[in-house]
Amino acid sequence: MSEGAGQTQAFQADVAKLLHLMVHSVYSDRDIFLRELLSNAADACEKLRYDALKDPALAAAPFVIRIGIDKAAQTLSIEDNGIGMTREELADQLGTIARSGTRAFLDRLGAQGEGAPEENQAEESQNRAPGLDLIGQFGIGFYSAFMVADHVDVLTRRAGSQEAFIWRSDGKGAFSIAPLPLDEAPAHGARVVLHLNEASKDYLEAGRIERIVREHSSALAAPIELVESEGAEPRRLTDGVALWTKPKSAITEHEYTEFYRDLGGQFDEPALTVHWRAEGRHEYTVLAFIPGSRPFDLFDPARQGRAKLYVRHVLISDDADVLPRWLRFVRLVVDSADLPLNVSREMIQESPLFAAIKKGVANRLLQELTKLAEHEPEKFARVWEHFGAVLKEGLYEEPEKRDALFSLARFATSTHPEGGRTLKDYVAGLQPNQTAIYYLLGDDLKRLGSSPQLEGFRARGIEVLLLPDPIDAFWVATAVGFDGKPYKSVTQGAADIKSIPLQKEEGAEKPADEPPAAGLATLFVLMKQTLGEAVEDVRASDRLSESPACLVASDHGPDRRLERLLADHGQLGASTKPVLEVNPAHPLILALAALVGAPDKQKVEDIIWLLFDEARLVEGEKPADASDFAARLTRVLFGAASQPAA
Ligand code: ADP
Numbered sequence: 142m143s144e145g146a147g148q149t150q151a152f153q154a155d156v157a158k159l160l161h162l163m164v165h166s167v168y169s170d171r172d173i174f175l176r177e178l179l180s181n182a183a184d185a186c187e188k189l190r191y192d193a194l195k196d197p198a199l200a201a202a203p204f205v206i207r208i209g210i211d212k213a214a215q216t217l218s219i220e221d222n223g224i225g226m227t228r229e230e231l232a233d234q235l236g237t238i239a240r241s242g243t244r245a246f247l248d249r250l251g252a253q254g255e256g257a258p259e260e261n262q263a264e265e266s267q268n269r270a271p272g273l274d275l276i277g278q279f280g281i282g283f284y285s286a287f288m289v290a291d292h293v294d295v296l297t298r299r300a301g302s303q304e305a306f307i308w309r310s311d312g313k314g315a316f317s318i319a320p321l322p323l324d325e326a327p328a329h330g331a332r333v334v335l336h337l338n339e340a341s342k343d344y345l346e347a348g349r350i351e352r353i354v355r356e357h358s359s360a361l362a363a364p365i366e367l368v369e370s371e372g373a374e375p376r377r378l379t380d381g382v383a384l385w386t387k388p389k390s391a392i393t394e395h396e397y398t399e400f401y402r403d404l405g406g407q408f409d410e411p412a413l414t415v416h417w418r419a420e421g422r423h424e425y426t427v428l429a430f431i432p433g434s435r436p437f438d439l440f441d442p443a444r445q446g447r448a449k450l451y452v453r454h455v456l457i458s459d460d461a462d463v464l465p466r467w468l469r470f471v472r473l474v475v476d477s478a479d480l481p482l483n484v485s486r487e488m489i490q491e492s493p494l495f496a497a498i499k500k501g502v503a504n505r506l507l508q509e510l511t512k513l514a515e516h517e518p519e520k521f522a523r524v525w526e527h528f529g530a531v532l533k534e535g536l537y538e539e540p541e542k543r544d545a546l547f548s549l550a551r552f553a554t555s556t557h558p559e560g561g562r563t564l565k566d567y568v569a570g571l572q573p574n575q576t577a578i579y580y581l582l583g584d585d586l587k588r589l590g591s592s593p594q595l596e597g598f599r600a601r602g603i604e605v606l607l608l609p610d611p612i613d614a615f616w617v618a619t620a621v622g623f624d625g626k627p628y629k630s631v632t633q634g635a636a637d638i639k640s641i642p643l644q645k646e647e648g649a650e651k652p653a654d655e656p657p658a659a660g661l662a663t664l665f666v667l668m669k670q671t672l673g674e675a676v677e678d679v680r681a682s683d684r685l686s687e688s689p690a691c692l693v694a695s696d697h698g699p700d701r702r703l704e705r706l707l708a709d710h711g712q713l714g715a716s717t718k719p720v721l722e723v724n725p726a727h728p729l730i731l732a733l734a735a736l737v738g739a740p741d742k743q744k745v746e747d748i749i750w751l752l753f754d755e756a757r758l759v760e761g762e763k764p765a766d767a768s769d770f771a772a773r774l775t776r777v778l779f780g781a782a783s784q785p786a787a
Contacts (some may be wrong), residue, residue, distance in 0.1 A: 147317035153237040159284050160312045174285040176357040178219045178333055180403050182206040183361040185223025187456035189300050194482055199300050204363040210345050211371055217344050220332040225299040231308045231318050287312035289341035300329035360384035360400040385428035385474050389416055401430040405447055405472040409433040412524050415509045423497055429473035435527040451476040458486050465503050467535030470528045507545050514549055525551045536616035547623055555605040558590045564623045572603050574640045577629035580606040582614050582702035593688030594631050600686045602644045605631055614703040634696035639683050660734035661725055671749045682722030689727040692719040692756045747773040
């Protein structure tokens, strides 16, 4: 393609899909396109402010974002005097998807089983296109322009460059980029021109634009002006004073929320807003939010944080390493008065001053969470529900925060499966002679609650923490305990709960110390022989009351769940053998003991193996050998079915 002519390029596949959704959306909150474009314009100003630190030649007139209405041309334009884009940047940034929120949005659509965009078009036009209600949860960036425009032009000149370009697209799969005479482009920055579609002509009304700007974009750090018609005087709509620099008393709840939405790329309400100014040795301001819902990519290791670091109002990094990992769900702005501006981003983040800020921020956020837990327990419960699994990482990663985090932690337990129990509650409810805090690890709360391992504990009224998150296996292993009580896995070693009395109402129970029936000792020997290398031992259990058998870790081995986690991550070679614990009072075991020595050896052996596999199954594991398991089950079922009816 010759120079001068527009060069046409196809959008990346994901973009095409997103655009299709935009164009075909009858999404009610189309207004968000404006906040997205204004937010980009403000970001472009922030970037130039930063670059101008190193290259004062770039420093320019005060930053401003100007919205222009042209009724004759039926266009709405958004122009900034920020950094602008080079030809490559236009192609890369407006042809692919950079924003993590947009990616998460598309992934969610994918997860809903969306077909190719071209399919089902007829049905889609009837209803809203599938997934559109999800858009509201994400910032979808530049492409939201195609909700209101038939085609979009971006006229831009990168600050310091002698070339300008125009990017155009009708949002139907391709875009073109062509050189633009310098006198038609902004001196530096970008002008986004929206050729409004038929349904969106109401955005040519000044009143409407003004309302949207005040409502959604008043906290942006560059002032916004409106030019109501060609040649009219610009009118200032917002002051361009960054929100966090204002006194708290001058900020409304609504302004905080809008700022959070812009910062977090989420469209919900923050669960907690904390705005403070640290004074003394270091001076900095922090405006932090805990999101009201869980971001979809919370556990994605590649996920970018949303922590903006400013130094004296200049944006240094929009993904600064301010937060410890266990607070990575917090969205925040930190503005330091003391950090040096004239060194690189990387060096700033390595400075001891930055480390002090990090520490201060983490401490303060932990304090605020503690306050919330005390004063607004219901609100805190929701925060814990969304982010508890992340906060618990702190128990493992940051021993000095452990006590504070232990007092925050909320658990589902065997006696309170609905959750919300604190360790303090737990310790207050200890049974006589109970010296440990018992826990059961797993991956599914429901399955944990019905685990046979809990039976003996239930019968004694002992509460057991149900721990369903992968991180749980790690902190319980490192933590010394709580309130002088060590943590103890109910699936590890002998249960040692005989000294805790059975509860009266469970009177149907056999007394724990009744000597095992004579045949049992022989049965255990036979079971051990039959199972051979599959188990370390077979022994009578005091943790079971309803189930015939369960598997536990040996006294000295790691918890079985931890072992499985390590094995899944290739951290562990050979796994240790479990102990099969058998309920000596269970009718099946007693009946089996009576069969020992009977001529039908096969049957006894089948039942022993099936007991073992059943114990694996209730823990969410597979039978030791699926085809053996099936053959045995069939034989035993056949035996039962062919027995004459009683
Ligand atoms: P995001 O802003 O979250 O990165 P967008 O889709 O809104 O996602 O924008 C994509 C990219 O395009 C931005 O990251 C930025 O690099 C570039 N961009 C968008 N608008 C502008 C603008 N007005 N000036 C300079 N660059 C811009």
